[in-house]
Amino acid sequence: MNTTPQHPVAVIGAGPIGLAAAAQLATRGLDFVVLEAGDTVAASIAEWAHVRLFSPWRFDTDPAARALLEQTGWTAPDPETLPTGGDLISDYLAPLAAHPAIAPHVRFGAAVTAIARQGFDKVRTTGRDASPYLIRLADGTELLASAVIDASGTWRTPNPLGGNGISAHGESVAYADGRIHNGMPDVHGRLRTQFAGKTISVVGAGHSATGTLLALAELADTEPGTAVHWLLRSPSPDRAYGGGAADALPARGAIGTGVHALVDAGKITVHTGFLVAEVTDQGLVSADGRKVDAQVIVNSTGARPDHTPASELRLDLDPILGSTRTLAPLIDPNQHSCGTVPPHGVDELTHPEKDFYVIGAKSYGRAPTFLLATGYEQARSVVAALAGDWDAARDVKLELPETGVCSSSNAFDSDQEDGGSCCGSAPVATVEVKRGLATGVTGGLLTLPLVEVGAKASGGSCCG
Structure with missing residues (x-):
């Protein structure tokens, strides 16, 4: 764990993956804060609440989150039913965010605009890992964190229409x-x-x-x-x-x-x-x-990640996908479909900046092969590492539905x-x-x- 345990772990985003990380942190007894830019839980999903997922409920919930919810008498939806985005919120995410172990830690209207090390710019090294993270919000508020889990996704940063990857004229x-x-x-x-x-x-x-x-x-x-x-x-x-x-x-x-x-x-x-x-x-x-x-x-x-808020951190990003350099070859859409992405966890998500992790769709950068089940396992692995349980962190298991193909490289x-x-x-x-x-x-x-x-x-x- 980071050497500044008096500060909470900051989770960015109160969508499915961010709340899964919160559930994992709560289960392990680690202090945390969830920073959600929107005014409600899963604000991005609310924009497509009318859409029905093509993956049934059995792929759409996190095990640690389910365990917490079941303590409150929550009944899991039919595992074979396809929920809408609205169902995902009302039947799972909203109850999870309201859980007594999570609700006191969630802050809405808390858009993160910058992340740095307190007292350190990107160039300074000595003592860097011992310094807490400083997180600045859009309203000017600042808070300190022992670690950062960025689960903010890519929904707010769509790709441009232009055929060259940049905006078209007009x-x-x-x-x-x-x-x-x-x-x-x-x-x-x-x-x-x-x-x-x-x-x-x-x-x-x-x-x-x-x-x-x-x-x-x-x-x-x-x-x-x-x-x-x-x-x-x-x-x-x-x-x-x-x-x-x-x-x-x-x-x-x-x-x-x-x-x-x-x-x-x-x-x-x-x-x-x-x-x-x-x-x-x-x-x-x-x-x-x-x-x-x-x-x-x-x-x-499609969409792409926005790493601008973390520009003063030391990130090792693949120059093509925008994921970590280690994860990139495992998720490259030129080689992999959803069902062929191998299990991966904290080791593939690690940056040079200690205890900073990007999980969820944003972790895949511009690769589209991400599924919720992948993000839930990422959250479990990363939180286990933050808790010092490296055996659990590296015991990564993932079962994904096959898509009927191997890859599209040729x-x-x-x-x-x-x-x-x-x-x-x-x-x-x-x-x-x-x-x-x-x-x-x-x-x-x-x-x-x-x-x-x-x-x-x-x-x-x-x-x-």
């Missing part, structure tokens, strides 16, 4: 005008009027894109004038069609299967090899000059558009699209929407 103006929506907008609920009867372009190849496409196609069936375009950087949509029946999570496999059927039926217009270069008043322009009309744009190109000569790691094709059989959204939790979550689909198919796979 993108910031379109955001300011409210024409661009990120991730998984609630097109059937509170945002319906903004999408109904409009020409809509969805940019991206991951589950957040394909799930949104399913929802928009359904909207178009009831709202005349609604037109749906799908823009992909890759030369083919085959990767995005996913694993179908080969996926161990049927709801995840059904996402791409449903989109494939809608594309074949002409209900979604596909534009491949489309690298967005400019956002205009009329729509989107590609690097090769093609134009697609868009009154509304959905940016489903499957396609194309970019990882949404960070997606997919291979193979998905021949489609009969597909029936039904009402209801679903997503996979990539932690920082989880973040992939879909419409519930019944289908029989086989082929490649995508990670959620």
Whole structure:
């Protein structure tokens, strides 16, 4: 443990992974504080409360958290049921945050803007490890911590639309005008009027894109004038069609299967090899000059970590993914799908800065292969290390649902558009699209929407 035990362990983020870390800390009797930027628990998940996860409850809860909740008479949901984001909050995260062992330690409206060592800038070394962390909040408040567990996720830092990894010309103006929506907008609920009867372009190849496409196609069936375009950087949509029946999570496999059927039926217009270069008043322009009309744009190109608050700490980040350098080859989306990521814990998450750890979706940087179960095991391992129980910390075990594929390293000569790691094709059989959204939790979550689909198919796979 850090040599300043009089200070609490600071956990950044009160989402699933942050609260799992809190549960682990409470179970081991370590003092802690949870700093949540939002005004409620899991504020980011609340933005996609309408979305149904494609992983059932048995993958969505943390063992230490369940043990605490069961002490209060809490009954676990049906392990095979697919919860919505709202269910995840109301039936699990809110009760967990209200638990007597956790509630006194949670601070809402506490956005972290900077983390440093008290009395040390990045250059000074002697005595550094013995100094507590100084954490500054957006309101100017500062607090000290013996260790930091950053579980803040990546939801607030979406990738830009631009095909080169930087913002397209005119993108910031379109955001300011409210024409661009990120991730998984609630097109059937509170945002319906903004999408109904409009020409809509969805940019991206991951589950957040394909799930949104399913929802928009359904909207178009009831709202005349609604037109749906799908823009992909890759030369083919085959990767995005996913694993179908080969996926161990049927709801995840059904996402791409449903989109494939809608594309074949002409209900979604596909534009491949489309690298967005400019956002205009009329729509989107590609690097090769093609134009697609868009009154509304959905940016489903994934997200990336923001390490700016920790810029004065000594971090060893992979230059490509933004994860730790040790973890990067284990999660590289060019080599791995969700089911092939090996178990990993504190050793792979360690930075040169002692007792500073990034866990959850943010730990994966720009790799999309993260699942909640991964984050829960990360939290357990890291907290065990902070408690000095290194045998437990290094006894890392992880069981992940298979996706029907091994890796995508040689499957396609194309970019990882949404960070997606997919291979193979998905021949489609009969597909029936039904009402209801679903997503996979990539932690920082989880973040992939879909419409519930019944289908029989086989082929490649995508990670959620």
